[in-house]
Amino acid sequence: MNIPELLTYGFIQRAILTGVMIGILCSLLGLFLILRRMSLIGDGLAHVTFGATAITASLRLYSAYSLLATIPIMLASSLLILKLTDKTRLSGDVAIGIISSAGIAIGIIVTSNGGGYNTDIFGYLFGNILAISREEVLIAFLLFVFVSLMICFFYNDLFYISFNEELAKISGIRTRLINSMLALLTALSVLLAMKLVGIMLISSLLILPAASALQVARSFRTCLILSATQGSLSVILGIYVALCVNLPASATIVLINLLIFLAATSVKRLFSKEKRAITAGSKAAV
Amino acid sequence: MKPDNLNPPEFQEKNGKAAIITENLSCSYRKRPVLENITLTINHGDYVGIVGPNGSGKSTFIRALIGLGEIAEGNVTIFETALERFSQWWRIGYLPQFLQHLPHPFPATVNEIVSLGLMAGKRPPRRLKALDMTRINETLALLGISDIRSKQIGELSGGQQQRVLLARALVNDPDLLILDEPTTALDPETRERFYSIVGEMNRNRKVTVLLVTHDSGAIGKHASKMLYLDKKALFYGSFEDFCLSREMSETFGEHTQHIICHRH
Numbered sequence: 001m002n003i004p005e006l007l008t009y010g011f012i013q014r015a016i017l018t019g020v021m022i023g024i025l026c027s028l029l030g031l032f033l034i035l036r037r038m039s040l041i042g043d044g045l046a047h048v049t050f051g052a053t054a055i056t057a058s059l060r061l062y063s064a065y066s067l068l069a070t071i072p073i074m075l076a077s078s079l080l081i082l083k084l085t086d087k088t089r090l091s092g093d094v095a096i097g098i099i100s101s102a103g104i105a106i107g108i109i110v111t112s113n114g115g116g117y118n119t120d121i122f123g124y125l126f127g128n129i130l131a132i133s134r135e136e137v138l139i140a141f142l143l144f145v146f147v148s149l150m151i152c153f154f155y156n157d158l159f160y161i162s163f164n165e166e167l168a169k170i171s172g173i174r175t176r177l178i179n180s181m182l183a184l185l186t187a188l189s190v191l192l193a194m195k196l197v198g199i200m201l202i203s204s205l206l207i208l209p210a211a212s213a214l215q216v217a218r219s220f221r222t223c224l225i226l227s228a229t230q231g232s233l234s235v236i237l238g239i240y241v242a243l244c245v246n247l248p249a250s251a252t253i254v255l256i257n258l259l260i261f262l263a264a265t266s267v268k269r270l271f272s273k274e275k276r277a278i279t280a281g282s283k284a285a286v
Numbered sequence: 287m288k289p290d291n292l293n294p295p296e297f298q299e300k301n302g303k304a305a306i307i308t309e310n311l312s313c314s315y316r317k318r319p320v321l322e323n324i325t326l327t328i329n330h331g332d333y334v335g336i337v338g339p340n341g342s343g344k345s346t347f348i349r350a351l352i353g354l355g356e357i358a359e360g361n362v363t364i365f366e367t368a369l370e371r372f373s374q375w376w377r378i379g380y381l382p383q384f385l386q387h388l389p390h391p392f393p394a395t396v397n398e399i400v401s402l403g404l405m406a407g408k409r410p411p412r413r414l415k416a417l418d419m420t421r422i423n424e425t426l427a428l429l430g431i432s433d434i435r436s437k438q439i440g441e442l443s444g445g446q447q448q449r450v451l452l453a454r455a456l457v458n459d460p461d462l463l464i465l466d467e468p469t470t471a472l473d474p475e476t477r478e479r480f481y482s483i484v485g486e487m488n489r490n491r492k493v494t495v496l497l498v499t500h501d502s503g504a505i506g507k508h509a510s511k512m513l514y515l516d517k518k519a520l521f522y523g524s525f526e527d528f529c530l531s532r533e534m535s536e537t538f539g540e541h542t543q544h545i546i547c548h549r550h
Contacts, residue, residue, distance in 0.1 A: 031393075154410055157410060172376075218436070
């Protein structure tokens with residue numbers, strides 16, 4: 001199947017458009033999360049999504065309304081993770097673990113009472129980007145615009161707290177507010193990403209593009225640009241390969257991200273070997 | 287010297303308004319008391335050398351002054367504003383002890399790190415202007431690190447990283463400079479250059495300097511006042527009084543006191 005032919009299908013247009021938006025959001029936020037050592041928050045929030053989606057699915061809401069109904073639960077959970085870390089002096093990963101397992105447990109109970117796993121839940125577990133509706137594209141677009149504007153507006157604040165929270169604090173940056181904002185924006189992005197790659201694979205979409213960019217980028221700005229580029233390209237390539245070879249799109253997107261990460265690590269290793277050889281050569285010449 | 291006599295009148299009157307005032311300040315670390323009942327005034331233009339044995343609360347003290355430490359009791363006033371209400375952060379340059387927890391590999395160039403020092407005086411989105419770029423260039427040149435401006439911070443040696451962090455603290459032209467063991471990773475030549483830059487800022491621009499260091503020689507050359515901490519303020523007074531204090535030679539050690547005072 002060639003690309004122009006594929007692009008004539010409405011469901012593929014919707015999938016690529018939404019997928020690219022989600023890919024960019026996750027890869028941008030992923031960099032901040034990795035540097036703040038909060039990368040697993042995506043995984044934890046994804047598990048919460050399972051519980052939240054199970055609740056909204058049991059109410060038999062229309063897909064787009066179900067997505068909207070999940071937003072407040074996700075936002076509350078992300079703030080709860082921060083609150084738990086802050087108030088109980090638990091490390092971030094413990095707080096994430098607690099909220100994450102609570103989300104899964106609630107999801108299982110609600111789903112089992114609702115007569116077992118239905119197709120909606122299955123779609124959220126493993127992603128179903130090709131089944132995205134027009135309303136969901138609109139919601140994704142609005143959230144994409146909102147999250148992107150927030151990242152642009154608070155870019156320097158996010159950069160500063162990623163570098164050092166204490167120095168940021170005594171530069172007048174409201175670190176608590178920025179941390180909460182980062183968690184909230186992640187919650188919104190995870191919610192969207194659930195449709196793209198599914199709950200089980202969300203953290204890879206947050207982690208892999210940023211991890212690849214970290215291997216090769218020198219400056220913070222370049223790192224963000226590279227991460228977003230990988231996030232969006234991997235979605236386009238993933239959907240195309242999945243359709244050509246008849247594979248699940250979600251897993252294909254993740255594997256393509258993994259391949260890019262491996263390539264980036266090899267490039268880095270190659271360059272550092274070359275650099276070492278040049279340094280050793282110049283020392284020998286002296 | 288007893289806490290009641292910590293603020294001789296001449297210190298308060300010499301330069302008018304105080305840069306920092308602490309009243310009955312007690313600090314803790316993870317709920318454990320570290321410092322007790324510190325009442326003192328640091329005036330504009332003072333260069334205060336803060337000394338004391340390891341674990342005596344020196345870092346806790348300066349961190350508490352800028353709202354990073356746990357204040358168990360008492361008040362801190364910076365530039366005539368209570369710490370809780372203080373918002374003029376651009377007036378303060380803080381260089382913490384060597385950043386051991388720098389995320390690695392942190393993807394930022396020297397230029398980007400130094401530019402962070404200018405964020406305090408701006409509102410989000412805190413964009414840099416042409417004047418800011420000039421200021422960054424001048425600061426990099428001042429510290430002799432212009433040639434590494436495009437390098438990633440993680441690629442640099444410990445000494446170079448420390449100079450970058452100092453540039454970040456100086457770039458905003460602060461009125462108060464708080465330095466916590468600033469020269470531990472520096473070679474002797476850079477250390478000299480560092481102290482001479484800070485000394486010039488103090489003399490020419492009347493920048494108030496608080497310096498925590500074990501480098502006795504540096505304190506002797508530059509400090510105008512001494513603060514000796516060991517769970518509480520055992521001495522706070524002029525450099526000359528410190529050198530004459532018999533109590534200090536007993537507590538601080540005659541040899542170290544001699545090194546500080548001899549080099550002044």
